[in-house]
Amino acid sequence: MSTLATTRVPDVSIVIAAYNAADTIERAIDSALAQINVTVEVIVADDCSSDQTRERVLSINDPRVQLIALDKNKGPGGARNAAIAAAKGRWIAVLDSDDVFKPMRLFQMLERAKETDAQIVVDNLDVIDLDNNGRTMFLEEALAQRAQIDLASFIRSNILFRAEHNFGYMKPVFERDFLCSKGLQFDESLRIGEDYLLLASALAEGGRCAIVPTAGYVYYVRAGSISRVLHLHHVDAMLAADSGFLQRYPLQGSALAAQKKRTASLHEAHAFISLINSLKARSISGALKAALTNPRALRHLRMPIMMRVKRLLKGRTRTKTSASLTPGGTHAPLHKG
The missing domain is CATH 3.90.550.10 (Spore Coat Polysaccharide Biosynthesis Protein SpsA; Chain A)
Structure with missing residues (x-):
């Protein structure tokens, strides 16, 4: 060496x-x-x-x-x-x-x-x-x-x-x-x-x-x-970085349309993590409040939410301090570091 x-x-x-x-x-x-x-x-x-x-x-x-x-x-x-x-x-x-x-x-x-x-x-x-x-x-x-x-x-x-x-x-x-x-x-x-x-x-x-x-x-x-593991502060940082990207590069056409969908998906991820954090804290009211702040995310994540609510009502959800998220089907555009 x-x-x-x-x-x-x-x-x-x-x-x-x-x-x-x-x-x-x-x-x-x-x-x-x-x-x-x-x-x-x-x-x-x-x-x-x-x-x-x-x-x-x-x-x-x-x-x-x-x-x-x-x-x-x-x-x-x-x-x-x-x-x-x-x-x-x-x-x-x-x-x-x-x-x-x-x-x-x-x-x-x-x-x-x-x-x-x-x-x-x-x-x-x-x-x-x-x-x-x-x-x-x-x-x-x-x-x-x-x-x-x-x-x-x-x-x-x-x-x-x-x-x-x-x-x-x-x-x-x-x-x-x-x-x-x-x-x-x-x-x-x-x-x-x-x-x-x-x-x-x-x-x-x-x-x-x-x-x-x-x-x-x-x-x-x-x-x-x-x-x-994706946390709320990770999503906030990605949203801020994407905002800076758009300031540097004014997109048009198909690239702009794709970016709008990506931004919406990041907001959905933010809502999802907030929901999961509330559910893991055994707070149904907190989960509903988080969901209602983003109706699009609520519609998109209806099935995962209902599954978690059912588990919560049955008393099988264990409390943890943060949410895990791998959006994008089974994988997300996230990377090891």
Whole structure:
């Protein structure tokens, strides 16, 4: 492990935000270093871990690995920004500290970028659940039929409470010069949804986003991940970030229509969490009051509410302090950090 970047400009800078990732960080780094037919550097930004994460990174004897030890916890967005600021590669790839790349992933993505003159490339994902069962997130045939992802399609796929998976789960590779020239970085105020906002901003800036339909990224579902629990303050932060996005990028047509639906879905999520918090506090009156403040959410969430009311009346609901929410069918545009 070296604290100095290599002198040769690598094809890809792989940035990893790590927080208490001692159990998985070496696996993630090994997969990054094992990329075939591309040159890489791996920059790990340790976000004030209290475990052995830093020591595990420092133990890796490879000059392509660089550690940035943050002196203040900045969250996933801030840690990634710190790593990107130190990057020298032509492309930027984000890898979560508990996930892995398949060996040919980056080569395939860079080849796709050359073929399409794209500044952004995304690919499919293999998802490994808590029982270690794997599945591919998107149908390859469906992705293969798409030439690219445009802004309207991306926003539309990130509307909460949709039945299908959304493109917000994809892990883009960005051309570094494009990010720098547009002044794009992760929003450090967001602990959930920072990935979505960066890609949406890149598309709004005119970036072309090509697709590799095969799975090159392996996404591990982990118990306790911040992406699996959505609180009211997370929704408030996403609404504020989306408002700022609209101020920077006045949308029109299909993109604006999609954004209006996304905003409505965030308000529905806010109402849903308020309802669940009230139900878990065993307050039917509080739940009804929360529901009536957003009739649209009440209509949309009628069945989940009634199921919880029935459980409450039967005395089977246990009191907890916060609500869990995974809107969007079985998954939501939320991300690990």
